[in-house]
Amino acid sequence: MPLDRDELIGELKTMYAQVLEYPPEVVTDDIDLEAELGVDSLQHQLVLARAAERWRLTLPPETDAPSPLTPASVADHLLRSTS
Structure with missing residues (x-):
């Protein structure tokens, strides 16, 4: 069963x-995790x-982080990686 984008973003x-x-x-869906919340690569x-x-x-x-790093961009990156 394919991943649901909205469910993936929520999780x-x-x-x-x-x-x-x-x-x-x-x-939030589009918060810049690095710039606004200080997420590091680890x-x-x-x-x-x-x-x-x-x-x-x-x-x-070697999964590069999307830029900007947001929950929505990470979800899209994961969905592309699994298709």
């Missing part, structure tokens, strides 16, 4: 909020690993 927002220890409502990779495990995805070993 990614929750994952980023957990990793950053922020309230979930702080992380935190981003942790969320990607959780997403890969959650949806049983096989991601390329």
Whole structure:
């Protein structure tokens, strides 16, 4: 069953909020995770690993972060990687 983009964005927002220890409502679909919330590459990779495990995805070993790094852009990147 294909991943639903809106569901994926919602779960990614929750994952980023957990990793950053922020309230979930702080992380919006289009917030710049690096510039506005200070996400670093290790935190981003942790969320990607959780997403890969959650949806049983096989991601390329060198998965570059989309720019700007937002929950929506990460969701689109994951959807392209799995198609």
